[in-house]
Amino acid sequence: MPALTTPLSRSDVRTLALASLGGALEFYDFVIFAFFAKVIAAHFFPPSQAEWLRQTQTFGLFGAGYLARPLGGVVMAHFGDLLGRKRMFTLSVLLMALPTLAIGLLPDFATLGLSAPLALLALRIAQGVAIGGEAPGGWVFVAEHAGPRRTGTACGLLSAGLTAGILLGALVSLILHGAMTEATIADWGWRVPFVIGGVFGLLAMVLRRWLRETPVFVALHEQGEQAREMPMVLLLRHHRRAIVLSMVGTWTLTAAIIVLLLMMPALLQTLHHIPAGATLRANLAGTCALTLGTGLAGIASDRWGMRRVLPPVCLLLVIGSYALYGVAPAYPALLVPCAVLAGLGGSYVGLLPVAMVRAFPAAVRFSGLSLSYNVAYAIFGGLTPAALSALVPHAGLAPAHYVALAAVAGFMAVWRMPRSEQP
Template identity: 35%
Template sequence: MSTVAQEIDAEATAGNKTRVLAAGFIGNILEWYDFAVYGFFAPTIGKLFFPAADARTSLIAAFGAFAAGFLMRPVGAVLFGHIGDRIGRKKALTLSVMMMAVPTMLVGLLPTHAEIGISAAILMILLRMIQGVSVGGEYTSSFVFLVEHAPPHRRAFFGAWSMIGATCGILLGSAVGALINSFTTDIQLQSWGWRIPFLAGVLVAFVGYFIRHGIPDQPLAEELAEQEPSSPLKEAWTEHRTEMLQSAGLNMMNAVTFYTVFIYLSTWLVEEVGETRAEALDINTLSMAALTVLVPITAILADRFGRKPLLLIGSAGVAILSPALLRLMHHHNFAMILTGQIGFAVLVACFAGAIPATITELFRRGVRVSAASISYNIPFAIFGGTAPMVAAWLVKATGNPLAIAWYLSGIAAISFCIILTIKETKGCSLDE
């Protein structure tokens, strides 16, 4: 091959890899932007859609609706897992991003309890459930797609871009939340300000759709098309039961830590520490920015040294350091709070950078999306979606704002023990 032809081929390959990364990245921005915005505006949504005499009761109800969306994630995992394994990864990715866009827009247009009574709460929960189905297919489909298209020595780095998209989405949601809080009064925020982030999210959806519509599908499309119709989930459970249970155990810690630290604590800082909402969102935005920078670094380390060392460091760190980090954040001091939350960000990055590649490499091709989706989304449904609600309940029940640290530590300790049983997947063949 001539030098010119080789250069053209190299440029085409680089262009395809860039588009693959963008496709895995962009959809997760919308998915997690929306969930983040809901979490950040939960106190306002609680007052408008779940009014109660006690503000904490309204907040718990709002986080209950948040949890309802997560409880639908296993449904999305089954649906999009089947689509991804039997029709193709591209179809699952394209459908999931559009399935998120419509409910996001409708949340921004939804009448409140004062306008239509209890129907407002019911409609809010239904929309969150539809979004939960979409998220159940989005994240796992995207990281499987990315890892399968990655060079063998860069799988963790490629897979981490799904997580980078998620953190960028939450970062964007946090930044938009901080901006809205800075430029609106409390009355304006409750009247119309909270709607703006949801309506604006539709723009991200259409960008994601057009990027994903033009991506190449995974190279095994013909192989899948020749298979007899069957249930990939049933096959996955038969062939990979141990690995699915290990993946679920690993993601218990992932779910609880992520949604407690980066969703609930922004509300906790306002309700329990006395920070202004704008300050709390500023802190969350900075810590999410740190996480976004740290995830690709830990993914590179996972590609070099293996997945398990990073997973063990992250889980052990959360188990041991959560009480100290949360105590550091329980001060009316911006620098101390930020230091504590960035400490959590470092620990989260350790397992966030390694998890996508680990889960993908545990399962064979024909059942990979289904196995990854179910083993990822069930613990997120049970532990992730309920984490803010459990945290709020623990604070209320014990009267101790630091009680949630022991929940974080306990879950992380369980996951640490499970990680010890997982085989090292670095360097394994994805075709086996």
């Protein structure tokens, strides 16, 4: 039976709030690209191309950000395990804010020609490098502040903060479509969210300077127990099982986020001709459900244990995916309820980091999470958008089949995840 949890202290709440705020802004910067994929495709690729080809290329650029995540994640995690969690946690926000601002100001294909998509690719890679250290660093940071009895609560609430960044992106998109005409958005309005994200990302960097280093790392530093070898060498030598299972679990996380939320508006607009406003409202509702469910799932794992919470969440993930891509296109009036159901299934996002944090000892924890999470995200996050964009014209339920397969794999991975004896 899981140990009873104790309430978070005022210091814990402050740490969680500042970490979650910065994470939300950083994830907003990274995902806002997906919400304006169709408009970006029109600006940065030749107008003579077919619409589906331009959209597939744009999602390919979106995926390129994921391919760059391991580089940033591994480097930042290496120094996070050796020099401290706080420094890298603060640096990642700055590295995200600058390219986001640059995307908002970047000239398009009509001005730069082929240099425009190449420049956009470079900026997406820069964003990927930054985001690579954000989620793993955040989970380690808050878990080590909260302690082992409240790991689920801390990771769940931080994950809810990260998904709130996606919610913020959906909300900004919806407001923009309400305040501007489609022609204005297509002309220059799409740039506004990127400029806003860049400015507020710089603000998040300033706020994170108020955070304290984690007590776990301070104890490691004082006792000289940091990794004596390269953290990656120790991981590959002693923690291969935890790495593999964490990577499989991350595949499920990518499916929940990318397929059910980020790609949903563009896919339903293009395949089923559902109006942009309707898909964005559904996306907003689904992301609200995801944010709420993610926090509650983490809290529930502390109270009732991972093995009691995991099965219903994974089952809900499968049901929600078929509702969104199978039921909603046939019955558009049910689009919002189906999106909410899918979002609640996505609360798996709040459980995986709990299992991963517990799987690695403190000396290599940041590196373990970062390696597993970012390599898996690079593979599945990088290939999924382009692959599904090419498949769905031939198989409308391909996204649901994909999520269902990932849900089964993720369930098995978390169920068999090892648990480190060290705090």
